[in-house]
Amino acid sequence: MAATRVLSWLFHWSKRGPKKRVAIKGATHVDPYDKDQHVDQAIAAAIDSLKQEPQARVLEQASVSNTSKECHAEKLAISRAEAVKPVHPLTIIAEVPRLIAMRVAQPLRSALREPQEYPETQRQLRVLVERALSHEVRAGYTHRFITLMFVTVGDRVFCRRYTYSEPSWHSAFRADPAGQVKLDKTVVNIDAHVPDDLDDVLPAVDQAYADKLKRLGASFMLAGAVEPRAQASTIEITLSSSPARP
Numbered sequence: 001m002a003a004t005r006v007l008s009w010l011f012h013w014s015k016r017g018p019k020k021r022v023a024i025k026g027a028t029h030v031d032p033y034d035k036d037q038h039v040d041q042a043i044a045a046a047i048d049s050l051k052q053e054p055q056a057r058v059l060e061q062a063s064v065s066n067t068s069k070e071c072h073a074e075k076l077a078i079s080r081a082e083a084v085k086p087v088h089p090l091t092i093i094a095e096v097p098r099l100i101a102m103r104v105a106q107p108l109r110s111a112l113r114e115p116q117e118y119p120e121t122q123r124q125l126r127v128l129v130e131r132a133l134s135h136e137v138r139a140g141y142t143h144r145f146i147t148l149m150f151v152t153v154g155d156r157v158f159c160r161r162y163t164y165s166e167p168s169w170h171s172a173f174r175a176d177p178a179g180q181v182k183l184d185k186t187v188v189n190i191d192a193h194v195p196d197d198l199d200d201v202l203p204a205v206d207q208a209y210a211d212k213l214k215r216l217g218a219s220f221m222l223a224g225a226v227e228p229r230a231q232a233s234t235i236e237i238t239l240s241s242s243p244a245r246p
Helices: 002-013 035-083 089-111 122-131 169-175 198-216 219-225 228-232
Strands: 021-024 027-030 135-139 150-153 156-159 178-183 186-193 235-239
Touching (some): 122 150, 122 156, 122 178, 122 186, 122 235, 135 169, 135 186, 150 198, 169 178, 198 219, 198 228
Antiparallel strands (some): 021 027, 135 178, 150 156, 156 235, 178 186, 186 235
């Protein structure tokens, strides 16, 4: 753009007459049609413009980046606020008996279930997670299984910490992603890792926890499930390529 401006000035002033100097009371005055003077001015203006354009682009990009971060933070805050709505005491009173009944009946229901086929795809793993009555996880292949709640977003499977003492299954997975999940009677080899798009997927995971806890009659537990440190502990579970173990 600056180069075009320079060429325009050169073409325009090349048609003017030769430089004329007019003596005014002993001083030398440059004629307004002095093409050399105007070409110099045009070149100087173009150079200044070229110097300023990169700075302007950097400032504009920084402004867009800051705006994007602010919008994302605001989106997360709104999502958390919508998920963690105050639970009316009567709702808790109504939910607790249902939660207790489900917990009492779960061992019997699990005992009557047959082991499911080993999943071969991530989609099959997601279906197995959604159908299972109990979810357990362990880092590696020798630790004990720990009961944990899994949620799904599309075909993706996530889990979070609910206790924060160390060492933990979470820190073990951060060191080595290999492990297993036990879904009712089916044991599946998995890899567990922090999702690359954690910030983007957090609102959907929060909502998945809200929906699941509501179905279980445990909405009063949601505040702890979506607090900042719980969000930061989000782990994604993917089907491992390792062969199934007995």
